[in-house]
Amino acid sequence: MDLLLHLAVVVAIYSIFALSLNVEIGYTGLFNFGHVAFFAIGAYTSALLTLSGAPFAVGLLAGLAAAGVCGYLLSIPALKLQGDYFGIATLGFGEILRMVVSNEVWLTKGPMGLPGIPRPEILGFIFDTLPAYLALSACMALTTFAILAFVVLSPFGRALKAVRDDETAAEILGKNALRFKIKSFVIGSTFAGLAGVLWAHYTTFISPGDFTLTETILVLLIVVMGGKGTLPGPVLGAVALIFFQESVRFLRLPPEWTRLLGPLQQMVFGLLLVVLMVFRPEGIIRERGGRHGD
Amino acid sequence: MDSISYYLQTALNGILAGCIYALFAMGLTLIYGVLNFVNFAHGELIMWGAYFLFLFMGEPFGLPLYAAIPPALALTGCLGVAMDFSVFRPLRWANRLTLLIAAMGLSVFLRNAAQFFWGAEVRTYGLEVSAGTRFFGLYLTMPQMAIILVTLLCVGAVYLLFFRSRLGKSMRALSDNLDLARISGIDTKRAILAAWVISAVLAAIGGILLALDTNLSPEMGIINLIKAFAATLIGGVGNLWGALLGGLLIGLAENLGVLFISPGYKDGIAFVIMVIILLARPYVIVGERSD
Amino acid sequence: MKNLSALVAVIAAFSFAAAPSAQAADTIKIGAAFALSGSIAVYGEGFKKCIDLAVEEINAKGGIKGKKIEIVYEDNKSNPKDCVTAVRKLITVDRVPVIFGPAGSSNFMATAPVAQENKVVLLSAQGAAVGLTRAGDYIFRVFPSDTLQGPHLARLAMSMGYKKVPVMYVNNDWGLGLKDAFVEAYKKMGGTVTDIIAYDEKKTDYRTELLRASRGNPPAIVNLTYINEGAVQFKQAFEMGIKTQWLCGSAARAPKMVELAGKAAEGVIGTYPSVPQNTKAYQAFKEAYKKKYGDDKIPIFGDYNYDMVYVTAKAIEKGGYTADGIRKALPQAAKGYKGVTGDKTFDAERSPKFAEYGIWTVKDGKIEDYRK
Numbered sequence: 023m024d025l026l027l028h029l030a031v032v033v034a035i036y037s038i039f040a041l042s043l044n045v046e047i048g049y050t051g052l053f054n055f056g057h058v059a060f061f062a063i064g065a066y067t068s069a070l071l072t073l074s075g076a077p078f079a080v081g082l083l084a085g086l087a088a089a090g091v092c093g094y095l096l097s098i099p100a101l102k103l104q105g106d107y108f109g110i111a112t113l114g115f116g117e118i119l120r121m122v123v124s125n126e127v128w129l130t131k132g133p134m135g136l137p138g139i140p141r142p143e144i145l146g147f148i149f150d151t152l153p154a155y156l157a158l159s160a161c162m163a164l165t166t167f168a169i170l171a172f173v174v175l176s177p178f179g180r181a182l183k184a185v186r187d188d189e190t191a192a193e194i195l196g197k198n199a200l201r202f203k204i205k206s207f208v209i210g211s212t213f214a215g216l217a218g219v220l221w222a223h224y225t226t227f228i229s230p231g232d233f234t235l236t237e238t239i240l241v242l243l244i245v246v247m248g249g250k251g252t253l254p255g256p257v258l259g260a261v262a263l264i265f266f267q268e269s270v271r272f273l274r275l276p277p278e279w280t281r282l283l284g285p286l287q288q289m290v291f292g293l294l295l296v297v298l299m300v301f302r303p304e305g306i307i308r309e310r311g312g313r314h315g316d
Numbered sequence: 317m318d319s320i321s322y323y324l325q326t327a328l329n330g331i332l333a334g335c336i337y338a339l340f341a342m343g344l345t346l347i348y349g350v351l352n353f354v355n356f357a358h359g360e361l362i363m364w365g366a367y368f369l370f371l372f373m374g375e376p377f378g379l380p381l382y383a384a385i386p387p388a389l390a391l392t393g394c395l396g397v398a399m400d401f402s403v404f405r406p407l408r409w410a411n412r413l414t415l416l417i418a419a420m421g422l423s424v425f426l427r428n429a430a431q432f433f434w435g436a437e438v439r440t441y442g443l444e445v446s447a448g449t450r451f452f453g454l455y456l457t458m459p460q461m462a463i464i465l466v467t468l469l470c471v472g473a474v475y476l477l478f479f480r481s482r483l484g485k486s487m488r489a490l491s492d493n494l495d496l497a498r499i500s501g502i503d504t505k506r507a508i509l510a511a512w513v514i515s516a517v518l519a520a521i522g523g524i525l526l527a528l529d530t531n532l533s534p535e536m537g538i539i540n541l542i543k544a545f546a547a548t549l550i551g552g553v554g555n556l557w558g559a560l561l562g563g564l565l566i567g568l569a570e571n572l573g574v575l576f577i578s579p580g581y582k583d584g585i586a587f588v589i590m591v592i593i594l595l596a597r598p599y600v601i602v603g604e605r606s607d
Numbered sequence: 608m609k610n611l612s613a614l615v616a617v618i619a620a621f622s623f624a625a626a627p628s629a630q631a632a633d634t635i636k637i638g639a640a641f642a643l644s645g646s647i648a649v650y651g652e653g654f655k656k657c658i659d660l661a662v663e664e665i666n667a668k669g670g671i672k673g674k675k676i677e678i679v680y681e682d683n684k685s686n687p688k689d690c691v692t693a694v695r696k697l698i699t700v701d702r703v704p705v706i707f708g709p710a711g712s713s714n715f716m717a718t719a720p721v722a723q724e725n726k727v728v729l730l731s732a733q734g735a736a737v738g739l740t741r742a743g744d745y746i747f748r749v750f751p752s753d754t755l756q757g758p759h760l761a762r763l764a765m766s767m768g769y770k771k772v773p774v775m776y777v778n779n780d781w782g783l784g785l786k787d788a789f790v791e792a793y794k795k796m797g798g799t800v801t802d803i804i805a806y807d808e809k810k811t812d813y814r815t816e817l818l819r820a821s822r823g824n825p826p827a828i829v830n831l832t833y834i835n836e837g838a839v840q841f842k843q844a845f846e847m848g849i850k851t852q853w854l855c856g857s858a859a860r861a862p863k864m865v866e867l868a869g870k871a872a873e874g875v876i877g878t879y880p881s882v883p884q885n886t887k888a889y890q891a892f893k894e895a896y897k898k899k900y901g902d903d904k905i906p907i908f909g910d911y912n913y914d915m916v917y918v919t920a921k922a923i924e925k926g927g928y929t930a931d932g933i934r935k936a937l938p939q940a941a942k943g944y945k946g947v948t949g950d951k952t953f954d955a956e957r958s959p960k961f962a963e964y965g966i967w968t969v970k971d972g973k974i975e976d977y978r979k
Binding site: 047053099100102103105106107110111113114115117118121124125239242243246250282284285286288289291292293294295296298299300303 | 354403406407410411412413414415417418420421422423424425426427428429431432542545546549578580581583584586587588590591594595
């Protein structure tokens with residue numbers, strides 16, 4: 023069924039997005055509240071390049087590179103701030119990036135958005151059907167999962183956790199905490215860019231409305247619900263959250279309720295989050311050996 | 317409009333916006349200081365405060381404005397306490413991310429509850445619009461004068477409470493170190509309760525003033541909350557004067573900024589200023605350390 | 608693992624709920640991806656009222672060839688991502704061949720490629736953006752494009768003797784599109800734009816933007832604003848003693864704006880795609896609306912939504928209940944059809960060919976047609 027395929031594509035893309043945030047928030051303890059900015063950078067870079075005639079591969083690589091470079095440039099001043107301060111600085115970056123996209127009309131067409139983004143074409147094969155696109159995005163999601171698994175299971179990943187859990191101790195052990203944080207942030211940003219590229223070529227139309235704070239919050243919830251600091255957590259979180267949100271569409275309710283249904287659905291969603299945090303704050307999957315309640 | 321009063325009027329606009337941010341930031345910084353987390357649902361206290369007033373002014377109560385304000389403030393205070401009892405008390409020792417997500421969930425719940433009861437449409441208290449009175453070439457309306465006066469009054473009252481009363485002393489002790497305060501025999505429960513009530517009442521006052529000046533909508537709290545966060549952080553966590561100054565600074569900067577840069581970037585100004593100030597302040601900076 | 612199995616159980620439960628319900632073959636289903644929650648739900652509710660009215664009327668007269676129309680509403684949460692999902696759900700689960708698309712040009716344009724690829728007809732009753740229907744031949748609109756409104760607004764400013772104006776606009780697809788159309792036409796007519804001020808939606812404080820626009824006391828300011836934003840702006844300008852002639856577009860023309868802004872909205876002038884209200888069709892519509900809902904405050908764009916249902920119903924009757932049939936029959940069905948909002952004939956871009964523009968103003972707390 024096409025709707026399921028569509029939701030599967032969304033889940034695949036959001037899994038990549040969530041996996042990338044998990045590197046920062048779950049493994050390194052960086053509260054990035056502007057993650058959507060890198061999603062947007064990837065999406066716009068690739069969309070603008072391919073719309074001006076570049077092949078998909080170029081758009082993809084440029085999107086990843088642009089997101090990674092912006093991540094690096096942001097991390098240098100922002101990582102001098104700690105905890106919530108870092109969070110609100112990244113949140114500010116996300117908002118400012120959205121403003122750039124809405125105001126620099128000469129480049130991005132502003133709120134009009136970019137229509138007609140071409141479907142990906144790799145070696146002459148065009149991914150223009152739902153199953154093909156699902157295959158592509160699932161492949162990308164698996165690749166992301168594999169790379170990030172390799173990263174976080176390596177000594178580098180253990181160092182990240184050490185930095186997260188006790189920065190001072192990690193420093194004494196001779197690990198330069200700031201450098202690890204920057205690396206983690208660049209990795210996270212790059213993969214968020216990948217999610218953005220896939221999103222742009224999937225919907226074929228992007229506008230600033232795609233890249234609001236709401237998206238950051240959604241992906242944050244996916245990570246926390248699924249289980250931060252675990253590998254399968256973000257993927258499970260993406261499946262659970264997106265299917266939960268869509269499942270409400272299928273409750274057959276009397277039409278005069280529709281006005282109340284929207285807010286009611288959101289109320290249930292909010293309440294579920296609260297309940298989840300109170301009774302199972304570590305998410306669906308619990309991090310092994312992780313520290314809680316510090 | 318001649319040039320000087322043009323800039324003065326802009327500065328006044330900045331002060332008005334800044335007072336609103338400051339009222340929001342004071343409530344935020346209080347909870348942040350005492351319980352050490354960002355109450356993302358503070359925006360909903362702001363909005364519910366304004367809607368409670370709307371409730372008491374409309375049917376079946378039909379109270380006039382001045383009579384409807386006390387019950388509205390009281391009810392918002394209760395809402396703040398209820399938030400703590402139902403959500404934040406069970407999470408008192410949880411980590412920050414858990415608290416943040418729980419607060420976000422609460423925010424979504426409360427915002428949509430308001431939309432459920434009152435609908436998404438923008439509402440007004442239905443007071444007559446009036447042109448401002450002219451002082452030295454500046455225009456100022458009654459609600460605007462109220463914004464400035466009430467902000468000053470709130471700062472004064474909270475100052476007295478915080479620094480001149482036993483309750484305030486215990487709240488400050490909590491703010492410094494929750495564990496230590498508990499051990500040293502301070503009634504932490506009472507102090508936390510008081511912090512919630514004050515924070516919620518401040519939110520309601522801010523919300524009502526904002527709604528008197530503009531309109532009511534379910535999103536009125538959340539859209540100003542991020543600026544209040546920035547003001548809180550500029551001022552330093554738990555610092556009431558800092559919240560006031562941070563709010564005023566952001567309000568002034570973004571209004572004066574609109575005159576010189578593309579107005580589409582107005583909302584970015586607050587963040588840029590915040591990051592610059594934070595980076596210039598040594599004690600929040602980590603990295604290379606001399607010790 | 609216990610929790611994992613619980614999760615699987617929950618997902619499984621929802622998948623059962625997701626199984627398509629028994630299709631009622633004796634109704635004609637039309638999809639509608641509207642904003643029923645979120646900040647612009649208030650518009651969605653208004654559209655829905657007028658659509659329900661039209662459906663009720665058609666069904667009371669026997670429906671389409673004896674079959675009753677049923678509208679399947681789907682919440683689009685007024686963001687592009689959920690709009691796409693809503694439209695996909697309507698296409699694949701409800702299998703409707705024709706959908707009334709989301710409001711907001713960028714939301715609509717996000718869904719247009721989906722409809723085109725799946726060969727499902729998509730209609731807009733309020734999208735004014737230039738190029739809205741370019742995604743393909745399945746995309747239609749019954750609302751005139753702003754390429755037409757911009758020059759009308761420019762002509763209005765010129766005819767009132769305003770040769771230099773600052774322009775303020777709400778920074779979204781509608782505001783930007785109309786601003787561009789206006790500025791282009793205005794400059795061609797010899798006008799000068801002194802300042803351009805973009806502002807975000809849903810703010811509470813526009814004072815300094817207004818002050819900047821009013822610098823040098825311009826006799827008129829063009830402000831392409833919405834209902835809530837306009838109300839706040841006119842109020843704040845009034846409070847600051849800014850005296851100027853406001854020139855607006857169509858989106859602020861709503862009783863709600865006047866209700867919120869009070870006397871600060873007095874004298875505001877604007878253009879809008881005019882619907883001659885003295886026609887028989889319009890009077891009948893207004894009467895029917897009043898009878899069903901108890902008031903005669905027709906929601907903004909409600910009349911266009913009403914016409915959209917009738918045009919679609921005619922097309923289904925002519926071309927049959929298939930997407931291709933409807934697509935082919937729509938231009939014939941609309942040709943010369945005189946709806947509530949006038950002649951609905953489509954042009955080559957599947958937009959209304961004819962659009963008359965009127966001038967509205969606020970007088971004594973009511974929206975009226977402007978007379979010099």
